[in-house]
Amino acid sequence: MFPINIRPEDAFKELIEFNQKLLAGVESIADVEEIDVAPTPREVVYQEDKTILYHYPPKVENPHPIPILIVYALVNRPYMIDIQHDRSMVQNLLNLGLDLYLIDWGYVDRGDRYLTLDDYINGYIDNCVNVVRGRHGLDKINLLGICQGGTMSLCYASLNPGKVQNLITMVTPVDFETDDGLLNVWAQYLDVDAMVDAFGNVPGHFMNGGFLMLKPFQLMAQKYVGFVDVVENEASLKSFLRMEKWIFDSPDQAGETFRQFIKDFYQQNKLIKGEVYLGDRRVDLKNVTMPVFNVYATEDHLVPPCSSTALEEFVGSDDVTTVKFPGGHIGIYVSGRSQKQLAPALADWVKERG
Amino acid sequence: MGHWQEVSKDVTDRFGAHADGVPREVVERLFAAEEIYLRFFDSMIGYMKVVAPRIDAGENWADLARVYSQQLKDSLVGGPEAWFTAEGMAAATEGLPELWKLYTLEIQKASMPWAQSMAQAPWDTRDLMSGDHSAVSRMFSMFMDTWEQTYGRYLSAPAIGYSREMNEKVTSGFEAWVDLRRAEVEFMSEVMNAGGHSLEDLLRELVDRGERDESITTFKGLFDLWVNTAEGTFAELFRTEGFARIQGVAVNAAMTYKLRQRDITEEFMKAYDLPTRSEIDEVHRHVHDVRIELRYTKRTLEATRAELQQAREALDQEAKGRAAAQEKAAQEKAAQEKAAQKQLQQFEKRLEKAEAATKKAAAAKKAAAAPKRTAKPAETKGGSGKKKAESKAKTPPKKDQGNPAE
Structure with a gap:
């Protein structure tokens, strides 16, 4: 049997409908004046260079006494965890009685080209941690690192175990030597020195090109073709546009930080070998002795599960909780399942550990 | 199809012309995807046009599909020189x-x-x-x-x-x-x-x-x-x-x-x-170095401030302790002086009493030593008084009262 059974008149009818929807969609898009993201109220409590430390006012009368400082990745904007009211990990955690702070790295420019990982971790993160400790009169606070921010938080916790009560890592790459992730394979053949020397800061759009290549047909064609089916629904349209904004709102990467991250982590896998140096201090994951809550996504195409689950093997803590989340790298924050399951699990874990 | 592409482009431009940021980009991506979609549609329609009559004529459609696939592939690749x-x-x-x-x-x-x-x-x-x-x-x-x-x-x-x-x-x-x-x-x-x-x-x-x-x-x-x-x-x-x-x-x-x-x-x-890129990079490197130096200077300053504050607090504490000790000593001294004063006053009172008694005794003695008169009642009285005065004068001061002269 010939498997394509599309009658020409049906095909053309389908095409006409598609184009009608497309034009209606374009009209709807043109009506959208502003794409609102990060709806949860917050206040600036500290600023240094382009780094801003936000505090989300608690939503319960007596929040958990030890606040959580969220450290996001450098490669994207942090509003993914607070993209809209009904898909906000931030709001969920606040509603569950946690007290939250968030580091926003801002957009680096050419003047930040020489910022290093040491500057980020022992500089900005440490200063933010100290501000939070000072505000609450605590020696230790909770740290929540996301993706690359999780890797940075691991480094920080290793160097400053006396300042971290509990460590939470989400979709965090730890073991970079794996064939499961395309980025891990591709990075081996990049001359990162030439790249940083040529670009200065590595442009966000260049990084995006790489991310799109991971699933080119889905991300560059199918997604938009499928979009015309929901474009007339205002809520769906706005959700789509928010995601689009986030995906392409990619900051440039400070050159020296990018150089070290690719070389030491992706190409030489030094983190698990205990060979990463930040300034003159060696990062030894055995120093991560505080309780750790590690979440990975089963369908993560950016950070393969095996890269995240390796954490348990290499940290010094004997209290590691590994949580498997069915979904992808982004779904872990925005999916319906995440709203219902992940935030409560995380909040319970934190509360149990005081 | 070409006309449609032009119309699409025109629509994109018109709708996107006044929209800033993402909507315009999204519209462009939407049309780019649509273009891929249409191109695929076009290819498949072309394929159907070619193969449908031949399938009807009894040819194997799978073989035809393979031939068509190769042609499509060739047309896509078009030989390396096509890229130049x-x-x-x-x-x-x-x-x-x-x-x-x-x-x-x-x-x-x-x-x-x-x-x-x-x-x-x-x-x-x-x-x-x-x-x-x-x-x-x-x-x-x-x-x-x-x-x-x-x-x-x-x-x-x-x-x-x-x-x-x-x-x-x-x-x-x-x-x-x-x-x-x-x-x-x-x-x-x-x-x-x-x-x-x-x-x-x-x-x-x-x-x-x-x-x-x-x-x-x-x-x-x-x-x-x-x-x-x-x-x-x-x-x-x-x-x-x-x-x-x-x-x-x-x-x-x-x-x-x-x-x-x-x-x-x-x-x-x-x-x-x-100015060249390299020169500006060099400036940025210096700026970065200064920023880092500033950061660590700030930290050192903060640490020094904290130490200074601690030292100041320790000094304050010490000073307070010293002042309290001094005050205590002064209070003790004042209490001692007060006690001494009280003792002195008591002693002086006793001294006065003693002196008074002595004077009285001396007066009595003197009176006794004076020539006796005939007035008997007075003699009787005086004799009795002398005995009393002598008895008092002979009484030594109590030990615990101390010597006020000392």
């Missing part, structure tokens, strides 16, 4: 991954004269091989013309002149450009091959479905099948070490070329007294 024209490069980059687009579109602006000359080169080579010696001079003059149009112009710029250094930079830039072209062609070949394989995989999937008596009834269904199949095929390619190497070579070559371009550009900048 502005149109060829633009066509080749359409629908390809963003990364490839980014650097090819950027670089083709600068390299187009060379690209066109290279597109012509295979023809001259063919003529040369067929015995036409004038092809040699044509090829040479073609490259020289291109050279003049591009880097040759730099050499003739009076502000720079024929310097050895500059020549080296230009030569090195050209070498980097050639390396980049080579790497790009290799990369493109891989991607195009994967595109061809993806069509084969699509056909294989269709054959399987045909054998299972499953049919696809909507064009969207067919498109989704193609996307999912192609994604799988490309993912397989992307995961290979060979592809990673080829991609790495292409990206690295692009970076090297960018660096060489900068070397040349900086010569111009210097010639016109403009």
Whole structure:
């Protein structure tokens, strides 16, 4: 049997409908004046260079006494965890009685080209941690690192175990030597020195090109073709546009930080070998002795599960909780399942550990 | 279809003209995806037109599909020389991954004269091989013309002149450009091959479905099948070490070329007294160093302040302790003085009493020693008084009262 059974008149009818929807969609898009993201109220409590430390006012009368400082990745904007009211990990955690702070790295420019990982971790993160400790009169606070921010938080916790009560890592790459992730394979053949020397800061759009290549047909064609089916629904349209904004709102990467991250982590896998140096201090994951809550996504195409689950093997803590989340790298924050399951699990874990 | 593309573009421009940021970009991406969709639709309609009558005539559709797939693949690839024209490069980059687009579109602006000359080169080579010696001079003059149009112009710029250094930079830039072209062609070949394989995989999937008596009834269904199949095929390619190497070579070559371009550009900048990228980088490096120094100075300052505060608090505490001790000592001293004063007063009172008693006794004694008178009652009284006074005078002071003189 010939498997394509599309009658020409049906095909053309389908095409006409598609184009009608497309034009209606374009009209709807043109009506959208502003794409609102990060709806949860917050206040600036500290600023240094382009780094801003936000505090989300608690939503319960007596929040958990030890606040959580969220450290996001450098490669994207942090509003993914607070993209809209009904898909906000931030709001969920606040509603569950946690007290939250968030580091926003801002957009680096050419003047930040020489910022290093040491500057980020022992500089900005440490200063933010100290501000939070000072505000609450605590020696230790909770740290929540996301993706690359999780890797940075691991480094920080290793160097400053006396300042971290509990460590939470989400979709965090730890073991970079794996064939499961395309980025891990591709990075081996990049001359990162030439790249940083040529670009200065590595442009966000260049990084995006790489991310799109991971699933080119889905991300560059199918997604938009499928979009015309929901474009007339205002809520769906706005959700789509928010995601689009986030995906392409990619900051440039400070050159020296990018150089070290690719070389030491992706190409030489030094983190698990205990060979990463930040300034003159060696990062030894055995120093991560505080309780750790590690979440990975089963369908993560950016950070393969095996890269995240390796954490348990290499940290010094004997209290590691590994949580498997069915979904992808982004779904872990925005999916319906995440709203219902992940935030409560995380909040319970934190509360149990005081 | 071409007309539709123009209308689409026009619509995009009109709708996006006044919208800032994402909506405009989204509209553009929407139309780009639509273009892919339509192109696929066009291809499939073309395919149906060709194969439907032949299937009706009894030919094996699967064989026909394979032939068509090969033709489609050939038309997509079009031979390497097709990429060495502005149109060829633009066509080749359409629908390809963003990364490839980014650097090819950027670089083709600068390299187009060379690209066109290279597109012509295979023809001259063919003529040369067929015995036409004038092809040699044509090829040479073609490259020289291109050279003049591009880097040759730099050499003739009076502000720079024929310097050895500059020549080296230009030569090195050209070498980097050639390396980049080579790497790009290799990369493109891989991607195009994967595109061809993806069509084969699509056909294989269709054959399987045909054998299972499953049919696809909507064009969207067919498109989704193609996307999912192609994604799988490309993912397989992307995961290979060979592809990673080829991609790495292409990206690295692009970076090297960018660096060489900068070397040349900086010569111009210097010639016109403009700051170069390298000089600005150097400034930024200094700014960074100062920022870091400032950060650690601030920390040191804060630590020193904290220490100072601690020391100040310790000193304050010590001073308070000292003051309290002094106050206590003063209070004790005052209490001692008060007690002593009280004792003194008591002693003085006793002394006064003693003195009074002594005086009284002395007076009594004196009275006793005076010539006796006949007044008997007085004598009787005086005798009695003397005894009493003597008795009192002989009484020693109590020990615990101490000696006020002391």
